[in-house]
Amino acid sequence: MERKEISKSVLKRLPGYLSYLKSIPHGSVSHISATALANALGMGEVQVRKDLALVSSGGRPKIGYPLETLIDDIEQFLGYDNTTDAVLIGAGKLGQALLGYSGFATYGLNILAAFDIAPSSEPGEDKKPIYHISELASFCRTHKVLMGIITVPGEHAQEVCDQLIACGIKAIWTFAPTHLDVPPHILVQYENMATSLAVLSMHLQAQIKEKK
Amino acid sequence: MERKEISKSVLKRLPGYLSYLKSIPHGSVSHISATALANALGMGEVQVRKDLALVSSGGRPKIGYPLETLIDDIEQFLGYDNTTDAVLIGAGKLGQALLGYSGFATYGLNILAAFDIAPSSEPGEDKKPIYHISELASFCRTHKVLMGIITVPGEHAQEVCDQLIACGIKAIWTFAPTHLDVPPHILVQYENMATSLAVLSMHLQAQIKEKK
DNA sequence: TAGATTGTTAATCGATTAACAATC
DNA sequence: TAGATTGTTAATCGATTAACAATC
Numbered sequence A, B: 001m002e003r004k005e006i007s008k009s010v011l012k013r014l015p016g017y018l019s020y021l022k023s024i025p026h027g028s029v030s031h032i033s034a035t036a037l038a039n040a041l042g043m044g045e046v047q048v049r050k051d052l053a054l055v056s057s058g059g060r061p062k063i064g065y066p067l068e069t070l071i072d073d074i075e076q077f078l079g080y081d082n083t084t085d086a087v088l089i090g091a092g093k094l095g096q097a098l099l100g101y102s103g104f105a106t107y108g109l110n111i112l113a114a115f116d117i118a119p120s121s122e123p124g125e126d127k128k129p130i131y132h133i134s135e136l137a138s139f140c141r142t143h144k145v146l147m148g149i150i151t152v153p154g155e156h157a158q159e160v161c162d163q164l165i166a167c168g169i170k171a172i173w174t175f176a177p178t179h180l181d182v183p184p185h186i187l188v189q190y191e192n193m194a195t196s197l198a199v200l201s202m203h204l205q206a207q208i209k210e211k212k
Numbered sequence C, D: 001t002a003g004a005t006t007g008t009t010a011a012t013c014g015a016t017t018a019a020c021a022a023t024c
Helices: A008-023 A034-041 A045-055 A067-078 A093-100 A102-107 A133-143 A154-166 A193-211 B008-023 B034-041 B045-055 B067-078 B093-100 B102-107 B133-143 B154-166 B193-211
Strands: A084-089 A109-116 A130-132 A147-150 A171-174 A187-190 B084-089 B109-116 B130-132 B147-150 B171-174 B187-190
Touching: A008 A034, A008 A045, A008 A067, A008 B193, A034 A045, A045 A067, A067 B193, A084 A093, A084 A133, A084 A154, A084 B193, A093 A109, A093 B093, A102 A109, A102 B193, A109 A133, A130 A133, A133 A154, A147 A154, A154 A171, A171 B193, A187 B193, A193 B008, A193 B067, A193 B084, A193 B102, A193 B171, A193 B187, B008 B034, B008 B045, B008 B067, B034 B045, B045 B067, B084 B093, B084 B133, B084 B154, B093 B109, B102 B109, B109 B133, B130 B133, B133 B154, B147 B154, B154 B171
Parallel strands: A084 A109, A084 A147, A109 A130, A147 A171, A171 A187, B084 B109, B084 B147, B109 B130, B147 B171, B171 B187
Antiparallel strands: none
């Protein structure tokens, strides 16, 4: 398959398709159409078809896309077939929740270990070790880690970010609600709960006003 | 202030401005320009100025926007000044992490209680109670809750979603990686870690290929 | 064959960026 | 006054949607 340029908007929709396709009982259907997929996810069918055209090895008119092949195509495109190793900084509640979540394996993500200034929790609990932050650099180097997950309070996020970059990390996934300054070629992905809350809050305000 | 129509794109950027403005030491500066704000957040200054024009009560050329007033304007616009009560369904690790996070108060969000099929954890720990799911309906009705947070596994998300709607909830914040079918006027906001991972994964793939 | 569906090309829509006049 | 900055109007850009030919 030729790898075409793909926009971020399309990229963000792919996991949704994948998740739905995988939820279809194994063996129940052999093919699925863009129309069916669009209806299930409440989307426009043209958009789905156009998105799939970018990643799939092709569907057949009247029949649709072969289910298993389509799943494989999307997974391969997203790189879920080869796992990415990551380190997590900040073993608070959220950090430990992510550390213990086994579902990331589905997305090709493997959190090797967590680091914290006070690694209090017994490491055995979730099988994943929690080290002191001072061991971060050597760990990243020996394991050639490319991805870092930041779950420390906002005021320490930039500092942790700088450390990660110094350790050779190329992609950062941050749960801290602060902007991170990074050099080019380093990608920061903000998991920003505040933006979601803004959208929800605005919707509820409108609802309440409507009622009045 | 006249409340104009605001797009979702603008809405999603507002929390970022707010967070940065609040991080400025109290009393250190009285005004801030769109230029300064843009530089700090790595954005275009025109975009910042245009966004602020929609929510602020006005800045002055050469001087900028009065800091305190701007913060108030954004908070008021986002509705952070009057708190929203919410219930959380699914007291697993993630659920408990959210339940125990005190930072939501800043966004006007107040999680009243959590519900689970097996409310194992001792309620006293985080001060927030964890009830059995059977008590959800009466609780929502008596407290007039409008927002529900879903942190159950994907396979139970739709079921929980339906229950919440039956209880009168108008906005749903879901952490489950599945599409939810809802009637119109109900807003679903997906906190989809899978989309973030897709973006990160794609970046790393490109990085690795570049190296070869 | 007829009709559903794919995939592509063109049109529309919305959001971002650029240009510029107004102002302190 | 000069220059930085605001706020608005116009131009560009990108993404979504519509139209349609190809195909099974």
